[in-house]
Amino acid sequence: MSKIKGLVLRAAGINCDVETQYALELAGFEAERVHINELLKNKSILEENQILVFPGGFSYGDDVAAGRILANQIEHHLFEKVEEFVGAGKLVLGICNGFQVLVKSGLLPASPQIGCRSVSITHNDIPQFYDNWVYLQPGTEKCVFINPEQRIYLPMAHGEGKVVTKDARTLSTLQKDGHIAFRYVDKDGKTGDYPINPNGAVDSIAGLTDSTGRVLGLMPHPERFIRRIQHPQWTRLPEDIEADGMTIFKNAAEYVQNNL
Numbered sequence: 428m429s430k431i432k433g434l435v436l437r438a439a440g441i442n443c444d445v446e447t448q449y450a451l452e453l454a455g456f457e458a459e460r461v462h463i464n465e466l467l468k469n470k471s472i473l474e475e476n477q478i479l480v481f482p483g484g485f486s487y488g489d490d491v492a493a494g495r496i497l498a499n500q501i502e503h504h505l506f507e508k509v510e511e512f513v514g515a516g517k518l519v520l521g522i523c524n525g526f527q528v529l530v531k532s533g534l535l536p537a538s539p540q541i542g543c544r545s546v547s548i549t550h551n552d553i554p555q556f557y558d559n560w561v562y563l564q565p566g567t568e569k570c571v572f573i574n575p576e577q578r579i580y581l582p583m584a585h586g587e588g589k590v591v592t593k594d595a596r597t598l599s600t601l602q603k604d605g606h607i608a609f610r611y612v613d614k615d616g617k618t619g620d621y622p623i624n625p626n627g628a629v630d631s632i633a634g635l636t637d638s639t640g641r642v643l644g645l646m647p648h649p650e651r652f653i654r655r656i657q658h659p660q661w662t663r664l665p666e667d668i669e670a671d672g673m674t675i676f677k678n679a680a681e682y683v684q685n686n687l
């Protein structure tokens with residue numbers, strides 16, 4: 428098998444980079460953590476990689492709004508480079524704070540039909556940081572990270588996770604064009620109010636993909652469920668189950684192996 432490589436972006440306040448690097452490595456990537464300042468100095472580092480991951484955390488202390496400052500850096504200094512990266516068939520994953528950065532920089536939903544700043548992520552309806560485990564139902568067949576039939580269970584932890592759209596037309600374009608990667612549901616797959624939808628996101632949106640299906644952003648944390656023993660009821664699970672978070676990283680590795 429040829430080597431596949433992943434870059435995990437660091438910045439002040441990011442705190443899930445080590446776990447994310449580890450999850451990529453378990454899936455078969457050689458993964459490296461690179462600071463944003465390093466990448467801005469030498470943008471060609473990106474070209475050696477097949478996946479770019481924006482991990483979770485509190486970049487720049489969530490100052491102004493979660494992900495806003497890092498998103499500005501991406502929008503003004505790295506946007507074309509990342510667009511080229513995706514255009515070359517490569518993958519981008521944004522987890523929690525990383526999802527906030529992808530949306531606020533305009534890398535998601537990146538649809539020609541949806542104007543810049545028509546989608547955002549804001550404070551949870553319940554006015555506090557909240558963490559829990561949530562069920563996620565895939566909402567599209569076109570995202571390479573997702574098994575469309577598989578409902579997954581992952582931990583979430585955020586204060587600003589509510590996906591919002593500017594208007595009803597934007598939401599209907601997201602729905603119609605297959606941008607909704609995941610919705611929050613209950614264990615039987617039904618949507619509902621809090622706590623099923625933990626932040627009040629419009630249409631229960633927990634994750635979005637772009638028009639290529641190669642960019643995924645989601646609020647819950649796949650890198651926090653890569654081993655069976657991380658599940659809250661792990662002692663009752665069969666020994667041979669695959670942790671749901673791993674499916675996202677493994678699908679990415681498989682896609683890269685088969686296509687790049």
Ligand SMILES: NC(=O)CC[C@H](N)C(=O)O
Pocket residue numbers: 482483484485486489493522523524525556584585586587588
């Ligand atoms: N876990 C995270 O990445 C936290 C996300 C973000 N800083 C928030 O609280 O909204």
